[in-house]
Amino acid sequence: MAVFELPDRAVALPPPAAATDRRTGGRYKGRMEQRGGDRSSALVPGAGESDFDRAVDEVSAAVMAASRLLVAISARALASVAPQLTLPQLRTLVGLEGGGPGKLADLAATLGVNPSTAMRTVDKLEALGLVSRRTNPENRREVVLSLTAEGHRLVEQVLAHRHREIAAIVSRLPADQQSGLLTSLTALLDAAGEPAFGPTSPVDPMALHG
Numbered sequence: 429m430a431v432f433e434l435p436d437r438a439v440a441l442p443p444p445a446a447a448t449d450r451r452t453g454g455r456y457k458g459r460m461e462q463r464g465g466d467r468s469s470a471l472v473p474g475a476g477e478s479d480f481d482r483a484v485d486e487v488s489a490a491v492m493a494a495s496r497l498l499v500a501i502s503a504r505a506l507a508s509v510a511p512q513l514t515l516p517q518l519r520t521l522v523g524l525e526g527g528g529p530g531k532l533a534d535l536a537a538t539l540g541v542n543p544s545t546a547m548r549t550v551d552k553l554e555a556l557g558l559v560s561r562r563t564n565p566e567n568r569r570e571v572v573l574s575l576t577a578e579g580h581r582l583v584e585q586v587l588a589h590r591h592r593e594i595a596a597i598v599s600r601l602p603a604d605q606q607s608g609l610l611t612s613l614t615a616l617l618d619a620a621g622e623p624a625f626g627p628t629s630p631v632d633p634m635a636l637h638g
Contacts, residue, residue: 560575
């Protein structure tokens with residue numbers, strides 16, 4: 429391994445096989461990844477990236493991959509139970525399931541969309557007999573949205589299907605890895621300020637975003 433002398437320090441250069449970005453005028457990042465085995469990161473001369481930064485990047489990538497997996501599982505569950513629906517429509521149903529009857533503006537805020545988008549989705553779900561709307565008796569100008577009995581049943585079936593598939597995946601892990609995964613996910617939720625979870629915890633509709 430060659431050593432490049434700087435005025436105040438000596439920096440080890442990566443071997444020729446390591447990736448090098450020459451467009452940064454000497455400030456480059458080298459990273460080596462081995463699929464199917466141990467992963468190791470090359471030292472990053474001059475880039476100012478610490479071991480902590482690299483760890484954050486790697487964990488973030490793993491969480492994003494897990495998020496994509498969960499969305500795929502939700503899509504498969506929906507296709508099995510109600511193939512006529514889309515994931516955004518399922519998110520709306522789950523939002524109403526978790527939040528209970530409420531106003532359109534509240535539902536839109538829960539879903540992170542504008543009210544007009546939420547209204548179009550509600551219109552389609554109402555036509556399918558999954559959502560009902562009624563006038564708020566305390567304020568005749570407001571409309572209250574809620575799930576119908578069929579809407580509740582559909583949400584329960586989709587989430588039960590999703591739970592079974594996730595449980596099947598988790599069951600393939602050794603007990604110590606299951607425990608470690610639980611600890612890590614609990615810490616992640618705590619860092620994000622999310623509430624504690626359990627077997628009967630409500631599902632965040634944002635987790636169904638596809």
